[in-house]
């Protein structure tokens with residue numbers, strides 16, 4: 222039976238999470254090491270300070286009313302502005318269909334189980350923590366990351382955990398993590414919200430850069446029955462990807478697409494498991 226921690230134990234775990242994550246964190250803008258100060262982390266090179274509030278390390282910067290996230294299409298940027306407040310996060314999480322979460326969670330759990338237990342597992346975007354239950358069984362530490370502060374707070378408040386969690390407010394396109402510093406990353410229901418192909422490639426590259434072993438990524442399948450039908454009706458949704466496309470992008474970043482199951486014939490989403498080849502590093506060019 223799963224052990225549920227008390228609030229005091231959670232507090233201790235929260236602080237342990239901060240301590241544990243320090244060696245794997247870097248500045249998301251220059252990839253240099255960070256210096257831990259009281260209630261913040263700072264980068265000497267960029268002269269930026271990242272605050273820590275309620276155990277959430279905040280790596281998002283705002284510029285000209287948009288978050289500096291690495292997204293560049295207007296549609297993707299607008300998507301990022303939503304659900305920042307706790308109230309909006311609450312409404313969003315209450316709307317989410319439990320049935321869809323259960324079938325999604327089970328498929329991810331199965332993929333994770335087959336890969337063996339991880340030490341650090343990243344869940345980005347974690348939202349209000351709807352999939353945490355399925356992820357925490359297969360890892361020692363769970364890194365919950367989201368662009369929306371409200372979602373992270375909602376997850377913290379509403380889901381008790383049996384393992385230590387690390388909370389990061391960050392963009393999935395610009396993660397504050399060292400190369401190969403975590404075992405694996407799970408990225409569910411984000412790629413189809415990115416409106417340009419370059420952004421989707423950037424996302425896969427970033428997830429593979431920080432992960433040493435594997436990545437699980439959901440995508441809206443171009444060849445799903447519903448999407449083919451929508452194509453006939455000329456109502457094809459944008460932001461779909463094919464398995465071939467995922468395999469090609471993975472190959473460019475030293476990984477192989479092992480499988481991409483879905484939760485049913487009528488579902489449009491697939492869950493790609495990308496296995497990183499041994500000793501491979503993804504070199505990021507200086508921007």
Ligand SMILES: [Zn+2]
Pocket residue numbers: 248249250251252253264265266267268269
């Ligand atoms: Zn920096």
